[in-house]
Amino acid sequence: MFLNSTGSRPRRRTWVVGAVAAAATALLLAGCSPSSGSSGSSASAADTLVAYTGQSGDYQINFNPYSPSSIGGIGTIYESLFFVTNVNTDAYKPLLGTEYSWNDDGTQLSVTLRDDVKWSDGEAFTADDVVFTFKQLIDTPSINNGGFDGTVEATDDTHVVFTWDYAAFVSGPTLLGRTPIVPEHIWKDIDPTTNVMEKPVGTGPYTLGNFKAQAFTLVSNPDYWDGEPAVKAVRYLSLSGNTAGADALAAGTIDWQTGPVPDLENVSTTYPGYEAITIPQNQMALLTCSSASLGCVGPQTDPAVRQAVYYALNRDQVNSLAFQNTASEMSPTFALTTTQKDLISPAIAEPIAPSAPDEAKAAGLLEGAGWVKGSDGVYAKDGEKLSLTVEVVTGWTDYITAIDTMAQQLKAVGIDLKVSQSSWNEWTDKKGKGNYQLAIDSLGQGAASDPYYLYDKYFNTAFTAPVGEVAPQNVARFSDPEVDAALAVLKATNPTDTAARQAQFDIIQAKIVADMPYIPIMTGGTTSEFHSEKFTGWPTLDDLYAFPAIWASPDNAEIFKSLKPTGK
Numbered sequence: 001m002f003l004n005s006t007g008s009r010p011r012r013r014t015w016v017v018g019a020v021a022a023a024a025t026a027l028l029l030a031g032c033s034p035s036s037g038s039s040g041s042s043a044s045a046a047d048t049l050v051a052y053t054g055q056s057g058d059y060q061i062n063f064n065p066y067s068p069s070s071i072g073g074i075g076t077i078y079e080s081l082f083f084v085t086n087v088n089t090d091a092y093k094p095l096l097g098t099e100y101s102w103n104d105d106g107t108q109l110s111v112t113l114r115d116d117v118k119w120s121d122g123e124a125f126t127a128d129d130v131v132f133t134f135k136q137l138i139d140t141p142s143i144n145n146g147g148f149d150g151t152v153e154a155t156d157d158t159h160v161v162f163t164w165d166y167a168a169f170v171s172g173p174t175l176l177g178r179t180p181i182v183p184e185h186i187w188k189d190i191d192p193t194t195n196v197m198e199k200p201v202g203t204g205p206y207t208l209g210n211f212k213a214q215a216f217t218l219v220s221n222p223d224y225w226d227g228e229p230a231v232k233a234v235r236y237l238s239l240s241g242n243t244a245g246a247d248a249l250a251a252g253t254i255d256w257q258t259g260p261v262p263d264l265e266n267v268s269t270t271y272p273g274y275e276a277i278t279i280p281q282n283q284m285a286l287l288t289c290s291s292a293s294l295g296c297v298g299p300q301t302d303p304a305v306r307q308a309v310y311y312a313l314n315r316d317q318v319n320s321l322a323f324q325n326t327a328s329e330m331s332p333t334f335a336l337t338t339t340q341k342d343l344i345s346p347a348i349a350e351p352i353a354p355s356a357p358d359e360a361k362a363a364g365l366l367e368g369a370g371w372v373k374g375s376d377g378v379y380a381k382d383g384e385k386l387s388l389t390v391e392v393v394t395g396w397t398d399y400i401t402a403i404d405t406m407a408q409q410l411k412a413v414g415i416d417l418k419v420s421q422s423s424w425n426e427w428t429d430k431k432g433k434g435n436y437q438l439a440i441d442s443l444g445q446g447a448a449s450d451p452y453y454l455y456d457k458y459f460n461t462a463f464t465a466p467v468g469e470v471a472p473q474n475v476a477r478f479s480d481p482e483v484d485a486a487l488a489v490l491k492a493t494n495p496t497d498t499a500a501r502q503a504q505f506d507i508i509q510a511k512i513v514a515d516m517p518y519i520p521i522m523t524g525g526t527t528s529e530f531h532s533e534k535f536t537g538w539p540t541l542d543d544l545y546a547f548p549a550i551w552a553s554p555d556n557a558e559i560f561k562s563l564k565p566t567g568k
Contacts, residue, residue, distance in 0.1 A: 052256070
């Protein structure tokens with residue numbers, strides 16, 4: 001899930017600081033110790049990391065790693081075979097797996113497993129658990145977000161072999177690094193599509209401790225195969241939004257959050273003891289329920305409307321007013337302009353989204369599609385006004401400011417834009433089931449730094465569904481047979497064959513730029529503020545060993561394991 005920002009409209013800061021500090025302190029003291037029956041040693045305030053993910057409402061317990069409403073656990077409770085991140089090209093870090101190798105034609109992947117791992121309930125971890133996990137994905141397509149379509153076999157307790165009938169090199173990062181392994185002895189008796197998993201069992205460095213609606217704690221696993229983490233507890237708080245998060249930061253009652261704060265350029269002086277890091281990684285967009293054939297309803301199902309919105313935006317103004325100028329340029333192809341610019345098709349006439357609005361072009365697109373401007377200045381067609389509603393999570397102040405800014409910009413070209421705020425759970429449900437017109441969110445990079453993974457997640461017909469049914473990834477309901485075919489070719493192409501891969505990228509990019517089911521805004525500068533005085537070992541731009549966002553799993557687990565309390 002993407003929780004980059006939150007916050008209700010500011011109240012008097014002098015009152016909020018005290019209230020938030022008191023609330024955060026009370027929640028921390030109420031939940032440092034594990035709940036009855038949980039494993040893990042008791043934690044002190046000095047070795048407890050207090051995290052704020054942007055949660056602005058009650059937590060609803062759900063540690064099912066396959067659920068779109070899961071509140072956590074991937075990396076911390078449930079581990080994958082290796083740690084794979086999309087912010088560097090380092091060798092994959094061994095976790096439950098120790099070694100892996102492909103055969104020459106990419107149809108077989110062999111993995112060696114650790115032989116000294118136990119599940120947090122004391123049962124032994126074996127190759128059978130890995131086989132069960134992947135067979136469960138095959139048997140339950142709605143949870144198979146990675147699209148695994150091979151076979152898996154255990155040759156003994158510490159070796160598994162994955163086999164495909166085609167070259168499957170690109171499946172490596174997702175299979176090895178983005179597939180949480182679950183225990184067969186528990187999951188064989190439950191429905192992964194509906195179970196909320198209140199008592200999660202994993203192999204990871206943490207287990208679930210105390211849980212309450214306003215806060216929950218993960219406690220260190222003393223029997224973790226790589227040694228108990230120095231951070232003995234991670235306490236997740238629910239606050240009222242970005243403003244409350246910034247005030248808690250000022251009061252020193254949280255240790256890590258990802259999102260905007262006042263005076264972002266001077267975090268170390270404005271918030272003594274804290275530092276900040278900004279990574280341009282997630283691409284912000286107005287998601288649209290785009291396909292009328294799959295049940296989407298509203299003006300946004302017209303590609304001309306989506307294109308008009310794209311050209312009407314003043315991105316420089318949005319960046320200044322909503323994102324403190326931390327956002328950067330974005331390509332309508334959704335290839336990152338920092339690390340993937342060479343993969344943008346030369347056939348794309350405008351490879352970078354315009355920073356200034358082109359009102360004439362927006363008007364031309366609408367009028368060419370039959371929209372007529374009314375006396376009120378708003379376009380209409382067949383009796384339907386060009387009025388659009390954007391879904392956003394209550395308290396996401398930067399996104400709400402962005403929508404308010406865009407509403408004024410779109411009004412100038414005859415498009416009425418409204419905002420609808422709801423809880424994160426409601427927002428997620430609307431997106432997943434297609435019960436929305438627009439939603440503001442970011443498209444993440446997928447398993448590795450390669451646009452294939454983003455295209456496969458968000459533009460593949462296999463990962464969408466008719467309105468009313470949950471779409472696991474492709475919430476825009478985009479479906480194009482040529483894109484699907486290009487993705488299939490990419491999946492079977494050796495990553496070293498750059499010419500063959502580029503030919504398929506060219507096809508995909510031409511289609512998605514023309515259709516624009518996700519309307520590009522800008523590349524978000526993901527900024528985190530962290531308590532450097534209390535913990536050492538945070539990622540830096542020179543040592544970016546994991547993506548440093550509190551909501552980024554499994555990267556956050558690698559950071560938790562790397563941190564050392566200073567005792568302050």
